Amino acid sequence: MSEGLDAKALWSISYGLYVVSSRSGEGRLNGQIANSVFQVTSEPPQVAAAINKGNLTHEYIEESGVFAVSVLSQDVTMKFIGLFGFRSGREVDKLSQARYMPGATGVPVVLDYSVSFIEAEVVGSLDVGTHTIFVGRVVAGRVIGGGRPLTYAEYHELKKGKAPKAAPTYRG
Numbered sequence: 001m002s003e004g005l006d007a008k009a010l011w012s013i014s015y016g017l018y019v020v021s022s023r024s025g026e027g028r029l030n031g032q033i034a035n036s037v038f039q040v041t042s043e044p045p046q047v048a049a050a051i052n053k054g055n056l057t058h059e060y061i062e063e064s065g066v067f068a069v070s071v072l073s074q075d076v077t078m079k080f081i082g083l084f085g086f087r088s089g090r091e092v093d094k095l096s097q098a099r100y101m102p103g104a105t106g107v108p109v110v111l112d113y114s115v116s117f118i119e120a121e122v123v124g125s126l127d128v129g130t131h132t133i134f135v136g137r138v139v140a141g142r143v144i145g146g147g148r149p150l151t152y153a154e155y156h157e158l159k160k161g162k163a164p165k166a167a168p169t170y171r172g
């Protein structure tokens with residue numbers, strides 16, 4: 001961290017909490033928790049996600065060029081976050097423990113604790129060191145559940161949640 005930086009200044013940036021999911025070239029499926037997801041343009045609608053280079057989801061997005069984002073609701077459990085946010089698809093088949101449907105692009109759209117989802121096709125990517133920012137053109141999306149989207153602040157305050165090192169917002 002740089003000397004002129006009070007880390008709390010970064011902690012006050014607002015986010016939501018999402019499952020970013022994708023598939024491999026051979027059709028294997030995986031997903032991970034991410035807070036660093038945001039819409040970047042409206043015409044056409046495009047979204048971006050910052051994904052750690054070591055994650056299996058990163059490998060799959062690079063291979064298939066498609067990803068889905070499920071917007072998590074306030075009733076998401078820490079068990080669900082533990083599975084998708086602290087374990088890798090390299091060690092556990094996460095999708096066998098979740099409800100999902102095949103999206104228009106062939107990605108698994110995770111339905112558990114999801115307010116809505118969008119699907120995107122990668123149109124560009126930016127190497128930012130530990131992470132890649134994938135930019136995707138939105139090709140589908142729907143509101144699927146009731147409930148309110150969970151904010152990252154609520155995740156910390158209400159759920160007493162933490163983020164692992166692979167998260168761009170890791171607090172050390």
Ligand SMILES: Cc1cc2nc3c(=O)[nH]c(=O)nc-3n(C[C@H](O)[C@H](O)[C@H](O)COP(=O)(O)O)c2cc1C
Nearest residue numbers: 033034035036051052055056057085087088089166
């Ligand atoms: C609250 C929270 C926020 C996270 N945000 C991100 C993120 O924005 N980008 C990222 O690459 N990883 C993020 N992670 C970490 C990944 O979810 C984690 O490394 C996951 O195990 C990767 O799984 P995979 O190897 O199956 O893809 C976050 C985890 C948590 C719990």
